[in-house]
Amino acid sequence: MKILEANGAKIPALGLGTWQMRGDQCADIVKTALGTGYRHIDTAVMYENEDAVGQGMKASSLSRDDIFLTTKVWPTDVTEDNFIKTVAGSLERLGTDYVDLLLIHWPPKVKAVADWAKLLNEAAERGWARNIGVSNFTVALLNEMVAASERPIACNQVENHPYLDQRKIRAACAEHGVALMAYCPLYQGRPLMNNPVLMDIAAACGKTEAQVVLRWHVQHVGAGAIPKTATPSRLAENLDIFDFELSDDQMASITELTSKHSRICDFEFSPKWDAA
Numbered sequence: 001m002k003i004l005e006a007n008g009a010k011i012p013a014l015g016l017g018t019w020q021m022r023g024d025q026c027a028d029i030v031k032t033a034l035g036t037g038y039r040h041i042d043t044a045v046m047y048e049n050e051d052a053v054g055q056g057m058k059a060s061s062l063s064r065d066d067i068f069l070t071t072k073v074w075p076t077d078v079t080e081d082n083f084i085k086t087v088a089g090s091l092e093r094l095g096t097d098y099v100d101l102l103l104i105h106w107p108p109k110v111k112a113v114a115d116w117a118k119l120l121n122e123a124a125e126r127g128w129a130r131n132i133g134v135s136n137f138t139v140a141l142l143n144e145m146v147a148a149s150e151r152p153i154a155c156n157q158v159e160n161h162p163y164l165d166q167r168k169i170r171a172a173c174a175e176h177g178v179a180l181m182a183y184c185p186l187y188q189g190r191p192l193m194n195n196p197v198l199m200d201i202a203a204a205c206g207k208t209e210a211q212v213v214l215r216w217h218v219q220h221v222g223a224g225a226i227p228k229t230a231t232p233s234r235l236a237e238n239l240d241i242f243d244f245e246l247s248d249d250q251m252a253s254i255t256e257l258t259s260k261h262s263r264i265c266d267f268e269f270s271p272k273w274d275a276a
């Protein structure tokens with residue numbers, strides 16, 4: 001497993017996404033993932049599955065310190081009144097007294113970067129977050145956050161896959177030593193998988209298209225990915241990407257696909273994205 005060293009954080013480059021899984025299904029997948037070798041689990045208050053993630057962790061044979069756990073606070077709770085309460089609720093549901101990474105899920109509507117930084121830092125100060133970071137932050141917002149935060153920003157979790165050109169935010173993350181963690185790394189399993197470029201590379205490498213895409217993610221410096229699967233057999237498939245390497249040409253042909261620039265998670269509350 002590749003470990004990303006990002007401003008003091010040591011983040012397993014390949015983690016398990018848990019969005020849209022809840023209850024027993026989620027708890028079982030988390031337990032099975034940890035048994036399969038996953039050491040990084042991604043959740044959020046908004047996923048309404050922190051309790052299930054906690055149950056899955058507890059049911060595994062691992063100790064808490066063996067697991068890198070991320071959760072995220074929804075932007076409307078990034079306020080003086082709600083933030084600390086919200087993180088306390090997350091810890092209770094997760095059945096732990098700290099998370100390894102605490103993220104602001106999306107930039108809040110009213111821009112107050114110094115206040116956002118202060119709240120994250122307070123959670124870290126209380127020992128509730130070993131590392132702090134952001135998600136869905138553009139280059140300008142990331143620059144401001146890095147400047148405003150007393151503790152280093154370890155991660156920016158952003159949509160990233162072979163159909164989205166993220167060169168600008170990748171460069172900004174690299175400049176600040178911030179890990180770029182890809183969400184929707186498999187384009188949510190949409191037709192990406194039938195792409196002839198990926199099919200050819202997969203055949204040449206003796207791997208599946210999903211493995212090729214995940215390898216492309218983690219082969220970038222400072223980058224990781226958190227694919228979600230509810231299919232137990234895919235857990236091992238998605239993790240089995242550290243025994244082969246894509247050539248420079250193969251990396252470049254996958255990167256060329258990003259010119260499609262198609263974004264899945266784009267909402268009325270999204271920030272004004274960096275142009276491609």
Ligand SMILES: NC(=O)c1ccc[n+]([C@@H]2O[C@H](COP(=O)([O-])OP(=O)(O)OC[C@H]3O[C@@H](n4cnc5c(N)ncnc54)[C@H](OP(=O)(O)O)[C@@H]3O)[C@@H](O)[C@H]2O)c1
Binds near residue numbers: 017043211
């Ligand atoms: N920060 C944010 O704003 C944000 C936004 C979106 C997501 N996220 C995080 O990122 C995680 C991943 O993103 P995502 O769940 O949206 O999309 P994703 O991981 O790109 O795709 C998940 C889809 O791909 C399928 N899949 C998984 N492994 C596969 C394989 N080996 N071959 C073929 N299909 C495969 C899954 O199907 P099955 O489940 O049926 O196997 C599922 O339908 C989320 O779970 C969440 O933790 C964060």
